């Protein structure tokens with residue numbers, strides 16, 4: 193659905209059920225799933241042949257199968273997928289419940305490597321069948337720790353069509369709650385191993401205009417911590433130009449060195465996902481309330497914003513880049529109409545034929561014609577916008593909210609746009625929700641120039657010459673809705689900017705002397721502006737508002753400060769945690785309000801650092817970036833030794849830091865040791881055996897890494913290295929994982945939750961004379977922040 197309107201459109205009570213039940217697909221009756229307007233509208237669009245109509249409606253009314261994706265780095269995902277395939281599925285193969293056999297989970301045929309699954313069992317089976325109950329617990333805990341993502345099948349598609357690689361600069365324009373962002377991050381981290389994260393050279397900016405929902409996004413993406421991630425909170429339709437020192441820009445001959453030196457350039461993206469807000473009628477199988485409230489003016493109203501977002505994306509795309517535009521709506525006004533209008537406004541773009549990209553995916557081509565309705569009663573009588581306008585009294589014509597782009601272009605234009613290259617997914621085709629996808633790219637230069645002149649009468653050269661536009665002007669500019677040609681593509685603007693700099697005066701809002709200079713066009717990002725020590729930071733910012741320069745009083749996030757690699761804090765981490773010389777110490781950052789003691793250190797990759805250093809973080813409304821790697825170890829012991837020097841590696845940051853930790857700080861242990869560490873909060877060193885005990889006893893107190901080697905213990909098998917952070921105190925050890933992660937690990941390895949938290953929960957239940965269960969079980973199958981609208 194378009195937004196997190198919880199309860200907004202989901203219908204009310206029905207037939208005496210309680211309000212919660214009204215939203216459950218397994219209890220809402222089919223009798224409630226009718227909407228005359230819906231049927232009339234879609235019939236008149238000719239979305240499907242007549243003989244498929246009943247099957248389509250039947251599928252729309254059937255409960256949506258539960259689907260999930262094995263998430264995380266590719267190697268780790270493969271291992272977990274093997275556990276599902278070889279351990280859980282065989283146990284679920286012959287389940288009979290109340291006399292009926294239950295179909296086990298099956299892999300979604302089109303998802304690469306079989307990493308996505310679906311099953312369709314009632315909540316009763318999940319709760320009462322012992323086999324499914326166990327599977328349910330497994331799913332819940334693996335979801336909690338981010339190894340499994342509960343996601344609608346069709347919602348998994350857009351990132352697959354985007355084909356992200358680790359070096360790509362990616363923008364996810366409407367990203368919350370973040371299920372697709374997680375997939376994009378995984379693709380960026382394709383080179384991660386089971387235990388160690390790569391530091392991709394690329395970048396993912398995940399954006400959403402809804403401030404609250406960006407927190408969901410941050411939470412969701414924290415499951416795959418990445419130094420390459422940034423989260424912003426902006427209106428995607430007017431997404432500002434992000435400034436970055438030029439890497440590859442070839443300056444036009446004659447550009448004065450002084451001009452080139454002080455210029456910064458707009459970051460262009462290799463991949464952009466526009467998963468735009470939409471009316472969401474493709475999610476009706478899940479959000480059954482939409483049946484009651486559906487009406488076509490929702491789609492009409494969203495069309496303009498959807499188009500502006502797509503046009504903004506087109507202006508921010510690299511030459512060889514790719515855009516995926518997607519909605520979970522079946523309405524052509526939100527789909528083909530948007531794509532057609534965008535393509536006409538920028539003729540240098542084309543639709544990509546991706547019909548064979550996922551051979552097992554059954555889909556239908558995009559529509560070449562459609563009939564917008566001009567009112568709620570499904571009045572589709574007007575063949576063109578002009579016809580509609582003529583039908584209105586003259587004085588009312590200015591008031592209409594209908595736009596020319598709601599209507600299909602003329603037949604000859606439609607033919608050139610290749611709209612059948614769009615992908616439509618209908619629920620009856622593969623038992624999914626409904627969905628729409630279009631993949632756009634820039635044409636090869638010659639084709640683009642020809643298309644441009646033909647369609648607009650304006651040559652590309654003239655267009656570039658007209659493209660005198662500063663980054664600030666771009667920020668303010670809202671892409672046009674009308675179908676006249678969009679002015680410059682963003683990359684043209686960039687090349688033009690260097691020439692215009694002298695004539696236009698300063699193009700940048702920061703004073704020139706604060707800008708890093710580009711010495712030569714070497715293709716490298718110039719060194720960062722000098723980092724500062726925390727003490728200098730406090731001094732510099734003393735007396736300022738919480739928001740740094742106070743330029744955006746409504747934006748209340750903490751500032752971002754890179755600290756100098758020779759800062760005592762960084763040096764303390766390097767020496768205490770035994771980090772190798774190649775640890776990227778100059779990419780360590782703190783987030784802090786003025787004067788606060790520093791508790792956490794973050795790390796980013798080079799490009800994220802460069803963006804942070806060259807942009808006002810309040811202007812780009814930067815919610816977070818990079819990943820937290822070290823935290824100050826609190827407690828008396830740490831204080832005794834000097835609080836500023838006692839940092840530990842965080843479990844979420846460990847995969848990033850692991851490649852930089854010297855082998856002496858990594859101790860080796862086995863499965864029995866892991867079981868002790870899971871069963872007890874602070875086991876004494878004397879409880880362990882063998883080389884692990886002697887090694888750990890010989891170590892001084894502090895942060896270590898423990899590597900558990902593959903092995904068996906009873907029926908438990910550890911099939912690959914497992915690396916976790918450990919804290920050694922005088923006589924005891926602590927596994928530095930949170931409770932949920934410990935429970936998930938225990939369930940996965942030992943088939944039961946052996947943690948103290950689970951024992952306490954069981955005792956509490958016993959005390960209240962309820963039957964004890966190994967761990968608290970959520971009410972829903974797999975908790976999902978925004979289950980209602982993640983598609």
Ligand SMILES: C[S@@+](CC[C@H](N)C(=O)[O-])C[C@H]1O[C@@H](n2cnc3c(N)ncnc32)[C@H](O)[C@@H]1O
Pocket residue numbers: 193194195196347365366367368369370371372373399400401402405426427428429467468469470497981982983
């Ligand atoms: C369909 S949802 C996105 C789902 C998301 N891509 C996912 O996979 O989890 C659309 C999102 O667009 C956001 N949104 C609405 N208007 C926006 C705008 N003008 N700019 C950016 N985001 C917007 C909404 O807050 C909502 O989170």
